[in-house]
Amino acid sequence: MIKAYTQATFIFLFICFTAVGNYVFAQSDTAIDKRVATLLAKMTLDEKIGQMNQYNGDWDATGPVTKDVGNKLDEIREGRVGAVLNIMGTAHVKTFQDAAMKSRLKIPLLFGQDVIHGYRITFPIPLAEACSWDMDMIEKAERIAATEASASGINWTFAPMVDIARDPRWGRVMEGAGEDPFLGARIASARVTGFQGDSLGSTDAVMACAKHFAAYGAAIGGRDYNSVDMSNYTLWSIYLPPFKAALDAGVATFMNSFNDLNGIPATGNSYLQRDVLKGKWDFKGFVVSDWGSIGEMINHGYVKDNYEAAQVAITAGNDMDMESRSYINNLKQLMADGKVPVSMIDESVTRILRKKFELGLFDDPYKFINAQRERTSLNRPENVEFARDMARKSIVLLKNDKQVLPLSKDLKTIALIGPLVKAKKELKGFWSLDVDPKENVVSLWEGMQKQIGPLTKMLYAPGCDITDASRIGFADAIAAAKQADVVVMAMGEKPDMTGEAKSKSNIHLPGVQEELIKAVAATGKPVIVILMAGRPMIFNWTADNVPGILYAWWLGSEGGDAMADVMFGAYNPSGKLTMTFPRSEGQIPIYYNHYNTGRPALNDNDLFYKSAYIDLPNSPRYPFGYGLSYTTFQYSDLESDKLTSTIKDNETISFSFLVENTGKYAGEETVQLYIRALVSQPLRPVKELRDFRKVRLLPGEKRRIVFTINRALLAGYNNNLDYVAHPGDYQLMFGSSSADIRLQKTIQLVN
Numbered sequence: 001m002i003k004a005y006t007q008a009t010f011i012f013l014f015i016c017f018t019a020v021g022n023y024v025f026a027q028s029d030t031a032i033d034k035r036v037a038t039l040l041a042k043m044t045l046d047e048k049i050g051q052m053n054q055y056n057g058d059w060d061a062t063g064p065v066t067k068d069v070g071n072k073l074d075e076i077r078e079g080r081v082g083a084v085l086n087i088m089g090t091a092h093v094k095t096f097q098d099a100a101m102k103s104r105l106k107i108p109l110l111f112g113q114d115v116i117h118g119y120r121i122t123f124p125i126p127l128a129e130a131c132s133w134d135m136d137m138i139e140k141a142e143r144i145a146a147t148e149a150s151a152s153g154i155n156w157t158f159a160p161m162v163d164i165a166r167d168p169r170w171g172r173v174m175e176g177a178g179e180d181p182f183l184g185a186r187i188a189s190a191r192v193t194g195f196q197g198d199s200l201g202s203t204d205a206v207m208a209c210a211k212h213f214a215a216y217g218a219a220i221g222g223r224d225y226n227s228v229d230m231s232n233y234t235l236w237s238i239y240l241p242p243f244k245a246a247l248d249a250g251v252a253t254f255m256n257s258f259n260d261l262n263g264i265p266a267t268g269n270s271y272l273q274r275d276v277l278k279g280k281w282d283f284k285g286f287v288v289s290d291w292g293s294i295g296e297m298i299n300h301g302y303v304k305d306n307y308e309a310a311q312v313a314i315t316a317g318n319d320m321d322m323e324s325r326s327y328i329n330n331l332k333q334l335m336a337d338g339k340v341p342v343s344m345i346d347e348s349v350t351r352i353l354r355k356k357f358e359l360g361l362f363d364d365p366y367k368f369i370n371a372q373r374e375r376t377s378l379n380r381p382e383n384v385e386f387a388r389d390m391a392r393k394s395i396v397l398l399k400n401d402k403q404v405l406p407l408s409k410d411l412k413t414i415a416l417i418g419p420l421v422k423a424k425k426e427l428k429g430f431w432s433l434d435v436d437p438k439e440n441v442v443s444l445w446e447g448m449q450k451q452i453g454p455l456t457k458m459l460y461a462p463g464c465d466i467t468d469a470s471r472i473g474f475a476d477a478i479a480a481a482k483q484a485d486v487v488v489m490a491m492g493e494k495p496d497m498t499g500e501a502k503s504k505s506n507i508h509l510p511g512v513q514e515e516l517i518k519a520v521a522a523t524g525k526p527v528i529v530i531l532m533a534g535r536p537m538i539f540n541w542t543a544d545n546v547p548g549i550l551y552a553w554w555l556g557s558e559g560g561d562a563m564a565d566v567m568f569g570a571y572n573p574s575g576k577l578t579m580t581f582p583r584s585e586g587q588i589p590i591y592y593n594h595y596n597t598g599r600p601a602l603n604d605n606d607l608f609y610k611s612a613y614i615d616l617p618n619s620p621r622y623p624f625g626y627g628l629s630y631t632t633f634q635y636s637d638l639e640s641d642k643l644t645s646t647i648k649d650n651e652t653i654s655f656s657f658l659v660e661n662t663g664k665y666a667g668e669e670t671v672q673l674y675i676r677a678l679v680s681q682p683l684r685p686v687k688e689l690r691d692f693r694k695v696r697l698l699p700g701e702k703r704r705i706v707f708t709i710n711r712a713l714l715a716g717y718n719n720n721l722d723y724v725a726h727p728g729d730y731q732l733m734f735g736s737s738s739a740d741i742r743l744q745k746t747i748q749l750v751n
Helices: 002-021 029-042 045-051 072-077 090-100 126-130 135-151 171-175 181-196 232-239 241-248 270-280 306-316 326-336 342-358 371-377 381-394 444-451 474-482 513-521 540-545 559-567
Strands: 053-056 083-085 110-113 209-213 253-256 286-288 396-400 413-417 457-461 486-492 527-532 548-551 633-640 646-648 653-661 667-677 688-697 702-709 728-737 740-750
Touching (some): 029 342, 045 326, 045 342, 090 110, 090 371, 110 342, 126 135, 126 171, 126 381, 135 181, 135 371, 181 232, 181 241, 181 688, 209 241, 209 270, 232 241, 270 306, 286 342, 306 326, 306 342, 413 444, 413 474, 444 457, 444 486, 444 559, 457 474, 474 513, 513 540, 527 559, 548 559, 633 667, 633 740, 653 667, 653 688, 653 728, 653 740, 688 702, 702 728
Parallel strands (some): 053 083, 209 253, 253 286, 413 457, 413 486, 646 740
Antiparallel strands (some): 396 548, 633 653, 653 702, 667 688, 667 728, 728 740
16 A cells, blocks of 8 residues: 555656646746746847847858857857757757856757758658658658757757749759649648647757748749749749648748849848738747848848848848848847837847747756757667658659569579669768768668578679769679679769759759660660659650669668668558659749640640640650559549539538559559639639548458548639639549549539
């Protein structure tokens, strides 16, 4: 009895202690606002401006480093810094927070980092993860990343990037979810939820940052940082939905973008920041500039100096200055000159302080600095296994003629050829963090070695380097291929060929890689090509002539094991493309949800005075939503829950149909619903993704899939930028990709 009583008492006290410790999480907005107001009243103008100032730490920079910044720790002790970035590890973070605790008001620092696709464990690049179409998996990947990052002292990530991207020449496509606003919005919400967890202030969560606001993905010519010119109709229909979804998911911060939009730099764009974000959308968090973007308005030619830049940026609604020193050096004088009211500064500081209170930093500035938690949270085995599963789900099977895949584990000889067969660090891709120099990244070679049968022999020949102009290695590659039963070729980009400031005019396979593929294929041996890259590439000869093609992107720490799982059939690939793959750079920008024209080409051979090329098919190499499986799926028996196909008022109508696995392997199918407004003013695209279901079926298994249609699902923006559903006829299209529609139905919407 005494033992039981003691245990019960302990549990009771533990619950009480936990409740007290988590009090800050449950504080009402009113309580936090009172604490913010009390602190704000104590602050000098210099201390307020300091909260709006963010510096890079003393580690690697993610942008041009500003020179002659003085001693950062001294400035922190003086209360002249509100946040820092690029500082990792509890010991390192503690040094900076110790300095903040020596300032007059002891206002804690925020610690930001670009945790883009994992922290200690590297997950697939975001564009690859998007191809899983699996929101639960994507959310969990960010949950793990947040757990690891927060255990290392970080409390703010500059992710997710939710820019819609329709131009694969743009290097930053690798950071986003692709070309579609509906899918982009769903993924944005999942990522924010994953990063921020149940609530800000939890020690396993970090503040998320929706970036880059806005339209950065539409940079002209695919050149990073370039101008953007578009109508408000396109802005609201295509580029803003993922940002609104991030906001609705509770995202703590926004980051503005480097581009100008219709002649106004985003950093100084009042329409975006004041009218839309903080006005119409009522955003309560704060806006941070991108690296140096306030000062870069001088280069734009929009302002003449940092003094004017600071005035324009804060007036437009930018709250924190990342690394340009425009605010710290000019806001006090701007206020003295009567050009910036103190109320504007107070508003920004209030927004920043509110997030620090929500994180619980005022109650415990060191709550994210726990060396024991850091040691036990990184690289957990269950999280490594999850990374492998996430990687497998990100792989897209582009071609599988004559069922060349999956491979038998009992083949006598497999030749592995190509510059990326034994690649390790390259598999992490761009925007990965070198948290641990001893990190074990599994190569394709190692992954396949683990799974082959005891009598199988593996041969290796690189054939060429990634950017090689030399063919000197071809002979060894051909010799290896001739000895093999099957050839696996690992080809693609270097990680630094895709990412920020990595735009390319030529997105073909680099160097002589495709020539190597031709030479090996000429041996007559079955060839499977695995392509690793951060963007859609062009590889027309390979697409036409090689029987098996897997697009593996950059899969992260467990990439080699994941590729081997797919190669040998331990996992049936289920990925679907979220960006259209062009046949030529001349087709770019290319995307599925385009408008029709007065002279639409009906097919690739319809050329006479039509909206078509005379030297190239209109169709892409691989369309949005495309991805094969080792099995096949049949759609049939479309039914409705109503006798009529008319919707009025707040009615709904449900359509269901059977999806059957008609092949030999268990597999997952992503069933996609597209709509088309047959008559619309203004115009609507020829197809718009509006829903999807991911279903796993055993061989021979059938399942009825249900989609419910209502007015909101059919809605779009009108000329007044109101989101409304116009009366009229709508075509519903159910399919396996945007170009593979299996079932259709027309319904009518009436007032």
